[in-house]
Amino acid sequence: MGRWGRGRPRRWAALWAVVLGLLVLSGGPAWAHVELVQVDPPDGQTLQEAPPHVTLTFDDDVDLVPGGMLLYGPDGRAVTLEAEAQDRTVTVTVPEGLGRGTWVLTWRVLAHDAHAFAGSTAFSVSTATPLPDLDLDQTSPVTSVLHTTLQGLTYAGVLVVTGLAILRTTALRGVPVPPVVAGRLRTVGGVAALLAALAAALMLPVLTAWQLGLGPDALLGPDPWRLGLRQPWALSAALVVVGVAACWTGLRVRSRVLAAVGAWVGAALAVGAFV
Numbered sequence: 001m002g003r004w005g006r007g008r009p010r011r012w013a014a015l016w017a018v019v020l021g022l023l024v025l026s027g028g029p030a031w032a033h034v035e036l037v038q039v040d041p042p043d044g045q046t047l048q049e050a051p052p053h054v055t056l057t058f059d060d061d062v063d064l065v066p067g068g069m070l071l072y073g074p075d076g077r078a079v080t081l082e083a084e085a086q087d088r089t090v091t092v093t094v095p096e097g098l099g100r101g102t103w104v105l106t107w108r109v110l111a112h113d114a115h116a117f118a119g120s121t122a123f124s125v126s127t128a129t130p131l132p133d134l135d136l137d138q139t140s141p142v143t144s145v146l147h148t149t150l151q152g153l154t155y156a157g158v159l160v161v162t163g164l165a166i167l168r169t170t171a172l173r174g175v176p177v178p179p180v181v182a183g184r185l186r187t188v189g190g191v192a193a194l195l196a197a198l199a200a201a202l203m204l205p206v207l208t209a210w211q212l213g214l215g216p217d218a219l220l221g222p223d224p225w226r227l228g229l230r231q232p233w234a235l236s237a238a239l240v241v242v243g244v245a246a247c248w249t250g251l252r253v254r255s256r257v258l259a260a261v262g263a264w265v266g267a268a269l270a271v272g273a274f275v
Helices: 001-023 141-169 179-212 216-220 221-226 233-252 257-273
Strands: 035-040 045-047 053-058 069-073 078-080 083-085 088-092 101-110 116-123
Touching: 035 179, 053 101, 053 116, 088 101, 141 179, 141 216, 141 233, 141 257, 179 216, 179 221, 179 233, 233 257
Parallel strands: 045 116
Antiparallel strands: 035 053, 053 088, 069 078, 069 101, 083 088, 101 116
């Protein structure tokens, strides 16, 4: 065996150590948090006539969501309103000719990392009336199922491939494993790694669509994919992909050193993605 062959485990170990260090130093994912700090007219105020617009002021810059501003009338019917965002301020145009009673404006905006936030504010024209019975949950049931399914597949894939990789370097260390069994372990680990990587990647647009209350048809457009890259989950997905790849490498190599490095580094990356 040549010098490269003798030094290959150490070279791979150094490579994974560098990758681990870079990803850890980049910091874990953290959601931006946006709060509504001021509303004009104030929430619950009774006015003699409808305001021409409603101004929402947040504590950080926000972006608008398509169809994110809905105005519910006293009868519970909703109409989508036009809005304009300027840094931390969102100005919502109120249609003319609003009748008497209480009107509820529901809003949904995006933080700089594409995390969605929602809320509502109400005002009354001339006199207050009982609030309409509103269903403010705009989440699509199909998108929710997709989100939950992909999340579960990611967890399951990570659990299986990291568990098998660590098992090889601990309980099975030094134990003769029949080739058939070893082959099955590699196959199961490979399928689990591929499943986790694909599910983690697909979570990017699905998570965005789920937060925005969009249906599965929105996944055919570019917005959920583009905004998904701004999500903190984008870093988590990268950690999952690199982590399961390291674990699968650990299952395939013969070197005990490289197997241990792949297993433990991969497990740290993949599991750390959810912390």
